[in-house]
Amino acid sequence: MSEGNVISIKSLTKKYGDFAAVDSLSLQVGKGKIFGLLGHNGAGKSTTMRMLMSLIKPTEGKIEIFGSDPVRDHKIVYSKIGSIIERPDFYSWLSGLKNLELLAGLSQRKISRQKINETIDLVGLTGREKDLVSKYSHGMKQRLGLAQAVLHDPDLIILDEPTTGLDPQGIIDFRNLMIYFSKEQGKTILLSSHLLSEVEIIADDLCIIDKGKNIVQGSVKSLLSNESLVSQFKVDNIGLAKELLMDPKYQFTPFGESEFEILVSDIDIPPIIKLLVDRGVNIYEIVSKRKLEDFFLKMTTQG
Amino acid sequence: MKHKILLYILLALSSAVVGQTPNQLIMNVNSKFGKVQNYSALINMVFDIPGVTMQPVNGKVYYKKPNKFRIKSKGIAFVPKQNPYLAMANLSDSSSFVAVEAGREIVRGIQCRVINVIPNVQGDLVLGKFWVDPKGLLILKSQVTTKTNGTINLENYFSKNASQALPDKMIISIDVAKFKLPKALTVDINSKAKAKSKSDRGTGIIQMNFSNYLVNAKIDEKVFSEKLAN
Amino acid sequence: MNRLIKAELIKIATKPRSYIGFIAVAAIVLLIEFAMYADGKEYLSFITQALEQTFIIEGDFLNGNLVCFIILQTLIIQMPLMVALVTGDLISGEMANGTIRLLVTRPFSRNQILTAKIIAGSIYTFLLLLWLGIFALVFGLLIFGDGDLTVIKSDALVIIQSGDTLWRFLLAFGVAFISLTVVSSFSLLLSCLTDNSIGPIITTMAVIILFTIIGTLQVPVFENIKMFLFTTHMIVWRNLFDNPLDLELMYTSLGIMVLYIIGFTAASYIIFNKKDILN
Numbered sequence: 001m002s003e004g005n006v007i008s009i010k011s012l013t014k015k016y017g018d019f020a021a022v023d024s025l026s027l028q029v030g031k032g033k034i035f036g037l038l039g040h041n042g043a044g045k046s047t048t049m050r051m052l053m054s055l056i057k058p059t060e061g062k063i064e065i066f067g068s069d070p071v072r073d074h075k076i077v078y079s080k081i082g083s084i085i086e087r088p089d090f091y092s093w094l095s096g097l098k099n100l101e102l103l104a105g106l107s108q109r110k111i112s113r114q115k116i117n118e119t120i121d122l123v124g125l126t127g128r129e130k131d132l133v134s135k136y137s138h139g140m141k142q143r144l145g146l147a148q149a150v151l152h153d154p155d156l157i158i159l160d161e162p163t164t165g166l167d168p169q170g171i172i173d174f175r176n177l178m179i180y181f182s183k184e185q186g187k188t189i190l191l192s193s194h195l196l197s198e199v200e201i202i203a204d205d206l207c208i209i210d211k212g213k214n215i216v217q218g219s220v221k222s223l224l225s226n227e228s229l230v231s232q233f234k235v236d237n238i239g240l241a242k243e244l245l246m247d248p249k250y251q252f253t254p255f256g257e258s259e260f261e262i263l264v265s266d267i268d269i270p271p272i273i274k275l276l277v278d279r280g281v282n283i284y285e286i287v288s289k290r291k292l293e294d295f296f297l298k299m300t301t302q303g
Numbered sequence: 304m305k306h307k308i309l310l311y312i313l314l315a316l317s318s319a320v321v322g323q324t325p326n327q328l329i330m331n332v333n334s335k336f337g338k339v340q341n342y343s344a345l346i347n348m349v350f351d352i353p354g355v356t357m358q359p360v361n362g363k364v365y366y367k368k369p370n371k372f373r374i375k376s377k378g379i380a381f382v383p384k385q386n387p388y389l390a391m392a393n394l395s396d397s398s399s400f401v402a403v404e405a406g407r408e409i410v411r412g413i414q415c416r417v418i419n420v421i422p423n424v425q426g427d428l429v430l431g432k433f434w435v436d437p438k439g440l441l442i443l444k445s446q447v448t449t450k451t452n453g454t455i456n457l458e459n460y461f462s463k464n465a466s467q468a469l470p471d472k473m474i475i476s477i478d479v480a481k482f483k484l485p486k487a488l489t490v491d492i493n494s495k496a497k498a499k500s501k502s503d504r505g506t507g508i509i510q511m512n513f514s515n516y517l518v519n520a521k522i523d524e525k526v527f528s529e530k531l532a533n
Numbered sequence: 534m535n536r537l538i539k540a541e542l543i544k545i546a547t548k549p550r551s552y553i554g555f556i557a558v559a560a561i562v563l564l565i566e567f568a569m570y571a572d573g574k575e576y577l578s579f580i581t582q583a584l585e586q587t588f589i590i591e592g593d594f595l596n597g598n599l600v601c602f603i604i605l606q607t608l609i610i611q612m613p614l615m616v617a618l619v620t621g622d623l624i625s626g627e628m629a630n631g632t633i634r635l636l637v638t639r640p641f642s643r644n645q646i647l648t649a650k651i652i653a654g655s656i657y658t659f660l661l662l663l664w665l666g667i668f669a670l671v672f673g674l675l676i677f678g679d680g681d682l683t684v685i686k687s688d689a690l691v692i693i694q695s696g697d698t699l700w701r702f703l704l705a706f707g708v709a710f711i712s713l714t715v716v717s718s719f720s721l722l723l724s725c726l727t728d729n730s731i732g733p734i735i736t737t738m739a740v741i742i743l744f745t746i747i748g749t750l751q752v753p754v755f756e757n758i759k760m761f762l763f764t765t766h767m768i769v770w771r772n773l774f775d776n777p778l779d780l781e782l783m784y785t786s787l788g789i790m791v792l793y794i795i796g797f798t799a800a801s802y803i804i805f806n807k808k809d810i811l812n
Contacts, residue, residue, distance in 0.1 A: 055634060056809035081638070090635070093549065102543060103635060105536050354689050357692035381584065381591075384589055
């Protein structure tokens with residue numbers, strides 16, 4: 001394992017009969033990074049995460065976490081990992097607080113009641129912690145899931161679709177927490193998500209999996225820097241804007257009476273704005289979107 | 304004259320030893336035992352009853368003349384319904400029975416006279432057969448048939464209390480009616496050992512070992528009249 | 534490991550289902566004791582009537598020891614069910630509700646997790662038996678008093694003196710604990726095989742009932758297999774209430790039950806370690 005990699009996966013394979021859910025997958029997750037694992041439904045993301053967490057056994061391949069074999073050094077490795085795999089499930093006849101107390105009791109280090117309360121506060125469950133989990137909404141269970149994952153202050157957090165069921169505020173809170181854990185506390189985060197926009201915002205590195213294979217891996221910045229940005233404009237004179245942006249490279253696409261999309265790289269946006277404004281086109285709104293989405297779709301349909 | 308006196312003495316002696324009529328013998332035996340007004344004693348009972356497996360039971364036995372008899376034990380004990388002293392009580396009046404000599408037998412090394420007793424008054428006693436030690440005036444064996452309780456065989460073993468006709472050991476043999484137990488309520492214990500009973504013929508044997516006799520002391524009447532637990 | 538065991542015990546203690554067994558035992562025992570108190574003498578009269586033809590019977594057939602024995606007899610089928618209700622759910626219940634992921638992703642090996650569940654399940658079984666002992670024997674003696682125990686076998690009455698009963702009951706509870714451990718280890722094995730919460734419980738009971746029926750039928754074709762059915766040996770505690778004690782039979786049955794426990798438990802470890810947790 002190279003220095004600085006918290007997770008190192010080499011030729012990881014999981015077969016169910018003839019079907020390969022994960023097929024010779026190799027990837028590395030650097031220390032202190034937020035790593036996004038992307039793929040369609042059934043691409044092998046959850047299977048990969050389950051193998052990392054020893055929930056299922058690989059057919060072939062090697063996994064190293066913190067430089068150790070997680071099967072051989074189970075106690076040491078998993079004491080430093082917190083995770084949510086698939087949906088967060090709890091003991092429904094207990095309250096959120098009791099669940100956390102139960103799980104805190106299983107930690108290698110002593111976790112105080114104050115620490116539990118702080119974690120509850122951190123995930124936004126204060127006031128509901130004494131309610132039975134059976135009464136929790138899906139979003140509240142997600143928050144509780146995050147709480148149990150970080151309660152013991154792990155060095156590595158593995159999250160499988162962590163924002164599922166969260167409301168918009170919850171998604172923002174989650175994003176801020178991930179940034180806090182990574183940037184402030186130096187934790188390494190591996191997460192999979194369908195919210196590509198969120199991954200694009202918070203992830204340092206990403207890997208796209210398709211049919212169990214690693215399609216592409218790299219830093220978000222370097223992977224997307226050469227990709228064109230899809231920008232949506234809202235203007236008062238769409239006809240004039242179309243004339244000015246007739247070049248096929250822009251792929252001008254109008255929407256309604258005042259909105260249009262063009263394909264343009266980051267550096268070309270300011271000159272286009274200047275061009276439109278100078279020629280009398282008033283711009284009310286510019287939104288750059290679906291950059292990662294496009295990249296993702298492009299990578300997963302190429303094969 | 305002297306010879307006549309000597310002859311009469313000899314005749315009296317021989318009749319005393321050899322010449323007691325069966326009735327007289329029975330009366331003499333009764334008379335000897337009759338000196339015991341009451342007694343209490345510790346008792347150890349060993350049971351050999353078909354269809355019952357149990358350990359020996361300790362208890363206390365009480366007797367009061369003429370035929371009150373009660374065994375009390377902490378645990379479960381089976382006492383023959385027929386009072387072992389019933390026969391003796393019925394034989395206290397010489398006019399109430401006819402005793403017939405039925406020969407001689409040796410019982411445990413002792414020459415016994417076998418006396419059949421037939422009551423000639425209406426009562427529970429049907430027939431009695433007694434093996435009597437004529438010297439010790441002790442009944443070593445008896446076989447008594449009553450209307451209510453059938454036939455009971457009894458053997459008495461005497462040693463240190465023989466002078467008061469109180470046995471150290473009494474063995475009672477009694478016909479036991481075979482009882483059927485409802486299958487639904489039985490426990491099918493998978494035991495290879497059969498029920499520990501020597502008598503497969505339907506005869507129950509109860510051995511009673513007596514000790515610590517307390518004779519002719521005060522006994523509370525309540526002992527004989529207290530209601531049984533069952 | 535202690536932390537794991539503590540967590541398992543907390544889960545069992547806080548789950549409402551765990552108390553079904555305790556409530557059921559208390560209810561059944563109190564019901565029987567009430568019935569015996571009200572009509573016990575009449576119930577036992579079939580013994581006394583037959584013997585009273587010939588004997589005067591000293592002592593009392595109806596006492597705490599007999600009532601306790603009747604209760605233990607009555608609960609032969611129910612106790613395994615009540616144990617299986619909890620132990621059959623130990624793995625499959627967590628698989629069904631997904632909480633197994635919480636455990637397996639903790640710094641404990643699967644062997645440790647399973648061991649903790651086995652120990653917790655055994656503690657539950659012990660407590661349930663203790664509860665039964667208190668209600669059946671202690672309450673029985675308090676209500677009905679002490680006395681000789683009458684065991685009604687198919688071919689005889691066995692009367693055991695009161696001073697000779699306590700050690701038999703204590704040993705019987707000990708043997709019953711081993712019998713119930715066979716049940717708990719079997720249900721745990723089924724629990725490792727399935728992700729369904731109810732399946733192992735129902736299957737355990739179905740197997741016990743089926744084997745018990747086979748063991749009871751006096752059919753020649755079944756005679757050869759009875760020896761191998763664990764249910765045949767589970768009732769060996771009753772042999773403690775016999776005179777003389779058939780020690781060879783007791784040791785054989787105990788040995789076979791221990792072998793079953795080892796076999797079921799070993800299989801559980803193998804299966805649980807190999808199991809992919811997919812739910």
